[in-house]
Amino acid sequence: MFADFFLNSTLSGVFAKFFPDTFTVALARRIRAITMSFSSLVQDLSFRDANDERRPPRAPLSTSSTIDDRRSHVSRAMSYASTSATSVSISGDISSQLHGGYSHPLARSWQAERQLTKSMLIYPLFVSDQDDEESIIPSLPDQHRRGINKLVPHLEPLIRKGLKSVILFGVPLAPGSKDALGTSADDPKGPVMAAIRLLRQRFPQLFITVDVCLCEYTSHGHCGILRDDGSLNNQLSVDRISDVAVAYAQAGAHCVAPSDMNDGRIRAIKLKLIEEGIAHRVVLMSYAAKFSGCLYGPFRDAAGSVPSFGDRKCYQLPHGGRGLARRAMHRDIAEGADIIMVKPAGQYLDIISDAKEIGKDMPVAAYQVSGEFAMIHAAAKAGVFDLKAMAFESTEGILRAGATIVVSYFTPRFLDWLES
Ligand SMILES: [Zn+2]
Numbered sequence: 001m002f003a004d005f006f007l008n009s010t011l012s013g014v015f016a017k018f019f020p021d022t023f024t025v026a027l028a029r030r031i032r033a034i035t036m037s038f039s040s041l042v043q044d045l046s047f048r049d050a051n052d053e054r055r056p057p058r059a060p061l062s063t064s065s066t067i068d069d070r071r072s073h074v075s076r077a078m079s080y081a082s083t084s085a086t087s088v089s090i091s092g093d094i095s096s097q098l099h100g101g102y103s104h105p106l107a108r109s110w111q112a113e114r115q116l117t118k119s120m121l122i123y124p125l126f127v128s129d130q131d132d133e134e135s136i137i138p139s140l141p142d143q144h145r146r147g148i149n150k151l152v153p154h155l156e157p158l159i160r161k162g163l164k165s166v167i168l169f170g171v172p173l174a175p176g177s178k179d180a181l182g183t184s185a186d187d188p189k190g191p192v193m194a195a196i197r198l199l200r201q202r203f204p205q206l207f208i209t210v211d212v213c214l215c216e217y218t219s220h221g222h223c224g225i226l227r228d229d230g231s232l233n234n235q236l237s238v239d240r241i242s243d244v245a246v247a248y249a250q251a252g253a254h255c256v257a258p259s260d261m262n263d264g265r266i267r268a269i270k271l272k273l274i275e276e277g278i279a280h281r282v283v284l285m286s287y288a289a290k291f292s293g294c295l296y297g298p299f300r301d302a303a304g305s306v307p308s309f310g311d312r313k314c315y316q317l318p319h320g321g322r323g324l325a326r327r328a329m330h331r332d333i334a335e336g337a338d339i340i341m342v343k344p345a346g347q348y349l350d351i352i353s354d355a356k357e358i359g360k361d362m363p364v365a366a367y368q369v370s371g372e373f374a375m376i377h378a379a380a381k382a383g384v385f386d387l388k389a390m391a392f393e394s395t396e397g398i399l400r401a402g403a404t405i406v407v408s409y410f411t412p413r414f415l416d417w418l419e420s
Contacts, residue, residue, distance in 0.1 A: 114399045116392070116406075118162040118418055122209060122365070123411035126302045127151065127191040128171040139298035140370050141377040143409055145171055148194050152202050161415040165207040166199070167257065167407060168192050169303050170216055181225055181240065182214030186247035193251050200252040209255035209285065210248040212241060212269075221307040223260040223315065232315055234262050242268035246276055255283035257341070261290055261315040270336030285365060286337035289325035289351050292316035295344045295371030302370070325351050329358045339405065343367035346394055349401040356402025365405035366398045373409040388417060 102108045109115055126137070126145040133147040134154075146154060155163065170185070170192035177184045184190050192210060199208055214237070215223045224237025242265060245256040258265050266286050273279035292313045300306045317324055329340050340359045342352045345366035355364045376394060380387035391410045398406055408414070 112396065112400065114404065116395055116399060116414070116418065118415060119164045120399070120405055121163075121411045121414055122165045122167050122405060122407045123158070123163060124169060124407060124409060125151070125166050125195075126169050126171050127195045129174050129177065129191045133173075137298065137302040139301045140374060140409065142412075143302065145302060148191060148198060151195060151198065155199070155203065155206070158412055158415060159203055159206060161419070163206070163411065163415060165209060167209040167211055168195055169211050171303050172217060173304065178217055178219045180219055182217035182244075185214055185217040186244045188247075188251075192248065196248060196251040196253050207254050208252070209257050209283075210253040212245045212248065212256050212258040213260045214241060214244070215260075215305040215307070216303050220309065221305055222310075223312065224262050230310060232262065234264070237262045238265045238268045241265050242272045245269045246272045246278075249273060249278055249282045250276065253282070255285050255339075257285040257287060259287040259290060259343075261287065261312075261317075264335070266332045266335035266337050283338045284336060285339040285341060286332040286335075287343055287367075288329045288332040288337065288340040289342045289348070289355065290316050291319060291321075291325075291344065291348060291351075293319060293344065293347075295347070295369045298370035298374050322351065322354065326354055326358060329355055333359060333362070337362075339363045339365050341365040341367060341405075341407075342403070343407075344369040344372055345398045345403070345406070346372045349397060352398060352401035352403050363404045364402055365407060366401075366403035367407040368394065368398065368409070370409070388413070392417070 102111055114120075124143075126143070128145045128147050131147040131149045133145055134150045135145050137143050137145060144150075144154075155166070170190060172178060172184050172190065185192075187193065196208055196210065199206055213223050214225070215221055218225075220226060222232065224232045224234070225240055227233045237260065241258060241260050241262060245258060246269070248256050256269065258269060266284065270279065270284055273282055273284070292311065293316075317328065325342075332340055339362060340355055342348055342355050342364070343366070345352065345368045348366075352364065352366050372394070376390050377387065379385060380390060391413060395406055395408060395410065395414075
């Protein structure tokens with residue numbers, strides 16, 4: 001109503017200003033009456049159309065037949081008044097007007113259910129048994145394999161910037177360090193055990209997660225102990241992997257994260273943590289929905305965990321297995337997982353969304369894996385997009401899908417980017 005009054009008053013006022021004699025003032029009043037009734041008609045029509053979606057779209061009403069000659073400026077104003085957008089807002093149906101809600105950068109950030117923070121990020125670290133090693137991983141941009149002596153200097157500045165959490169992957173490189181049982185996985189002098197103790201001592205506030213698997217430590221590169229026919233012996237694998245998890249927890253890990261995908265390993269680990277009397281202080285994060293695929297190549301280069309034969313399709317999930325992933329997540333929650341993880345992330349946002357629904361009472365993690373990270377770098381280098389912009393867009397997409405924790409090689413960069 002205010003808009004009508006303002007429009008009509010303005011039109012008649014402008015008319016009277018240019019034609020101040022008595023006749024034109026009278027004419028102006030007449031025009032005002034006509035435009036008011038016309039505006040009411042527009043309201044009525046638009047209100048009716050808004051409530052009848054079956055009607056074909058109406059062309060904007062022309063005003064040329066309502067007033068003839070000497071009124072081109074009035075006609076233009078009335079034509080504006082009768083556009084569908086204006087008439088819709090005048091009629092009171094204002095739900096179509098969204099732009100105001102995200103016109104400011106801060107208001108845009110408020111549109112997200114979860115906003116990226118430093119405490120959501122877990123930074124993967126590859127710890128080798130070569131104490132002084134610090135070598136770049138060619139297929140994984142900006143990422144290194146580091147020996148125990150290089151960890152503290154690398155992490156100190158990151159912790160000052162707000163790094164909260166790391167996940168450790170052991171990389172045994174010494175000749176003879178791998179065997180069929182993955183014996184070196186929990187070697188007290190091995191790189192992961194040593195790194196846990198060192199980081200706990202030097203950075204008491206740093207949350208230390210340790211990946212639990214055998215593939216870095218087995219001579220065949222598979223994620224468990226094999227039968228003679230090359231398939232996984234699930235029972236022996238679970239026994240061994242749960243022992244390794246307990247060893248990491250006893251060494252001081254805050255969180256153990258089995259990534260092997262053997263059936264029943266979450267229950268076995270939880271029971272052994274209870275038996276050892278340490279279940280109350282250890283988070284059990286399950287790689288519950290870990291899919292097989294071609295996005296792990298750079299990681300396997302970094303960790304030296306390429307299978308010497310075959311592949312992992314019989315224990316990691318098939319690409320299309322959404323229902324299977326849901327069953328795996330239900331199972332791992334029932335077996336005692338404190339956090340469930342989806343891996344990879346970007347190609348599996350629907351699975352993350354499922355994880356949020358299935359694990360609605362627990363944190364959901366997602367791992368933006370090495371292949372995703374390398375693709376983003378390659379595309380940025382090729383000029384497809386800006387690296388920082390895509391780092392945020394891809395990570396915020398993972399959060400939008402439902403994750404509350406992101407394992408990310410971008411973590412060091414985000415510590416800077418989130419500062420500004
Ligand atoms: Zn593995």
